[in-house]
Amino acid sequence: MANKYTLLKKDGLAKRAEFETVHGTVQTPVFMNVGTAAAIKGAVDTDDLKNIGCQIQLSNTYHLHVRPGDELVRKMGGVRKFMNWDGPVLTDSGGFQVFSLASLRKIKEEGVTFNSHVDGRKIFMGPEESMQIQSNLGSTIAMAFDECPPALAERKYVKASVDRTYRWLLRCRDELDRLNLLEDTVNRDQLLFGINQGAIYEDIRTEHADMISELDLPGYAIGGLAVGESHEQMYAVLDAVVPHLPENKPVYLMGVGTPANILEAVDRGVDFFDCVYPSRNGRHGHVYTKYGKLNLFNQKFETDDKPIEDGCQCPACSRHSRAYIRHLLKAKEMLGMRLCVLHNLWFYNHLMADIRCAIDEGRYKEFKKECLEAYGTDTK
């Protein structure tokens, strides 16, 4: 048995679980740190991730396919060995990047033809290709290849797209089953998560959720959110969709989000999250604290000898002042970005630990309320 999801506790709809994989056990709710090109942006190494309390990280199939190439990563023993990370890794399908980064896309039933954002060369990716690439990367969890239509796309387009995404899911499942049986596959226990789509059309979403749930996959994601719709629309979709996904499987809300988004989504039954906010904001000197977000470029921190957040034990707060980090950022010293990213990843991972603790202790609603009052609700 290559994976096992154990629901330890429910508090309202919030789930506290553990997810066992061949690469280690993940305590959920969990935040996956984003290592797009097999590296966390901001000069953060995998041993830093350990110190931060990171349990699982995400890498991007599209980026690694384009550079250095998934065949190279396979030769190096897969993405985990390549970047020296012995915990679980989830790879996305490449679909989102194909639809957001690449140019001159052409979508057909077989898959998508597009131009690489690095060198412009023409690439074809369909469900089979995405599985083959992810199999080469040897991640713990592979994501199904899907189309992520714009949040506000027309109903007719979304319906046709979701139907195709379902057909693609069946092809992904068959192809990964085949790949996992091959002798020389990097990770023969690679797991497939299906992805629910449907933009903000709740009936399309729930019908699709019912269909993919029947496939009894190891986990399910909700995709196509945080791409232009309001937070209220996002929460409404979660309210509608999560009850249509199996309770005894991990639910992953892709690309989300702010601390407030995560707190709300956990309250609706979500287990897994990933988001570039902590690293991207960190690189711009925006740091999360229990009082809300600070912009360290602000002049008022010029001679502030306090840490980013008092009491924080992260590598930045335990050693450096706001004044010093502000100076580094202004002098464009990479160390400034590294310290802010380390702090933000620490903040996110420790928020998740606090969330797990609150669910364990049956006080999640109260915990969420306290956090939202302290942070505010929009701290992306």
Next chain:
Amino acid sequence: MANKYTLLKKDGLAKRAEFETVHGTVQTPVFMNVGTAAAIKGAVDTDDLKNIGCQIQLSNTYHLHVRPGDELVRKMGGVRKFMNWDGPVLTDSGGFQVFSLASLRKIKEEGVTFNSHVDGRKIFMGPEESMQIQSNLGSTIAMAFDECPPALAERKYVKASVDRTYRWLLRCRDELDRLNLLEDTVNRDQLLFGINQGAIYEDIRTEHADMISELDLPGYAIGGLAVGESHEQMYAVLDAVVPHLPENKPVYLMGVGTPANILEAVDRGVDFFDCVYPSRNGRHGHVYTKYGKLNLFNQKFETDDKPIEDGCQCPACSRHSRAYIRHLLKAKEMLGMRLCVLHNLWFYNHLMADIRCAIDEGRYKEFKKECLEAYGTDTK
């Protein structure tokens, strides 16, 4: 007594010594890691420096005066507290940067007027200003304010410049004596090192060395080398000048250099070095090894699963392959630069440790010969 230089051993002209300061004892020969703007470029933190075996670091007076400002650094408790480094720090005088970075310079007996390279504003710096700034920075060792004439400048210009640099040294000494007596000075034990100049004119150099040696300062530097002359010219200057500096004081060769330069200079009696090569080269993927320098962008490292240097215990080599680091560099991930800089600083600091050991054991000539045969002589 704020400092004490103890000559432990001589092996030919090579000196093995220890230099005690109020901020800790330095074992020499030593390489000072360059933290220009109170940060090591390449996202390297002061705790990384400790792991690398760094004993002392250098910060740049000109850069810190321009940004964030030495008054701010003083408010934050001095540069050591500001960047959280509890070992010794040497600050340069700002002179070299004034003459190399700033524009529209005007040199007078009082000092130099120039325009900031950051915002263009007009700044005046003379011996007193340089000492005041360095006093605000609170470094362990302050360098005298000097003019660094071009290596190939005309004799007449160099003579006049060196005479002025001598008069500036007297003013530096008097001003630092005054500042060290003030109640609210950050480091009242701040030491002054004089700087020998004279381009490649050996008679001007030795006469000047004799004059500054009589001042009985805590240490002496040789400046104005590695600025355009050949390596042979540099070594000839060292052959001429070092015997004119006191043997019982540290001798610091400023801004030098390649591993080969350091090996040759130690053999001529130099104690202290600093150079941007390891960090600058690291940021460009050029890494030092016992076999010579490697360019990790080279295609031949694409699937090379060996560390940068086999047997190396640095944070890069102990965790990552050449193939992975090459990928990071090509993908412009900051982590690639950080790993290469960490490796190079490790290489330099461990080279110095090996040099000290070889002198201790009376086999320095042999050690130098082995290294030069292994590295080649020009590995900047």
